Amino acid sequence: MEQRAKSYHSQGLNRALGILRLLGKSNTPLTLASIAAELDLPKSTAVRLLLVMEEEGFVRRSGEHPAYSIGYAIHEIAEGYRPVSMAEITAPVLSELADEVGFTANLGLLEGPSVLHLHVAEPQRALRFATGGMLDFAYCTGLGKLLMSVLPEDEIDAHLPESEPYATWTPRTISTRAGIVAELAQIREAGYSVDDEERNRGVTCMAVLLPTNDAPMLALSISAPSAELDAAARKQYLPILNAAAAALVALPEFDAALAPLRTRMALA
Incomplete structure (x- = not known):
């Protein structure tokens, strides 16, 4: 009996939220008949729900032939809304990845000649590798090279240093x-990138793309002692990295977190 009551109230809540979404998408107030028809609700049910929501300020009724629109209470709630940052949303997946492989995990995107680290997660081990800041060079990092690999060749100059030879950080830096x-x-053919001690001696980075269809393109990487991320180890970690990349994209709020990044890129 208790389970049936919960189901009934859940159904009522779902229907009320459906009405709010419908009103929020409409440019004009909607009549009772149109609301009931659009949501396939009995008019008696729609009336009861609208009455409660009107009393609480979530909908507003107007006109001789009553029509409904979003009420003041929705605007009060909206004013208190704070978008969740990309770092907050991705933290659980990146932390799980870092702990699973025992290496530092990074999420980044291109920003001019640099790669911007959106979030960094360190493993629970004594030996860790920090990124050295929120920005790093694109041409000598796994994240940066991978993100450049998906660009047309005539667009990569915007992400490279202005003049050659480029600064070399180790004997392996491509200059x-x-x-x-x-x-x-080679990266396009392999489907992943490697910074094999090009940025820091003794440190290797491996990166994969996040499977998104829209800009901005993001990449996920792990950074490890070179001896622990050799060619054989990369084959072992590649499916783990790809699975984590897919898990990030599947997060409920991931697409919403991309919106500020898209705005930032549009204004750049």
């Missing part, structure tokens, strides 16, 4: 445009 172009071709 020419031709070298980068060749590297990007």
Whole structure:
């Protein structure tokens, strides 16, 4: 009996929320008949729900032939809404990835000649690798090279240093445009990128793309001691990385968190 009562009230709540969504999408007030027809509700049910929501300020009734629109209470709630940041949304997945593989996990996107680290998660181990800040060079990092690899060749110059040879951080840093172009071709073929001690001695980074259809493109990486992320280990970690990338995209609020990044890119 108790379960049936819960089900009944849940159904009523679902229907009320459906009415609010319908009113929120409409440019004009909607009549009772149109609300009931659109949501396939009995008019008696729609009347009861609208009456309660009107009393609480969630809908407003107007006109000689009553029509309904969003009420003041919705606006009060909206004013208190704070969008969740990308870091807050992705933290559980990145932390789980970092702990599973024992390496630092990074999520980033291109911003000019740099890669912007949106979130960094460190594993629960004594040896850790920090990113050295929220921005890093694109041409010598796993994240940056992977993100450049999906661009047309005539667009990569915007993400490279202005002049050659580029600064070399280790003997393995690629310091020419031709070298980068060749590297990007290999990345496209492999489906992932590797910074093999190009940015920091003794540190290797491996990155994969997030499977999104819309800009901005994001990449996920792990950074580890080079001895622990050799060619054999990369094959082992690649499916784990790809699974984590898919899990990030599947997060309920992930797409909403992309909106500020899209606005930022449009204004850049």
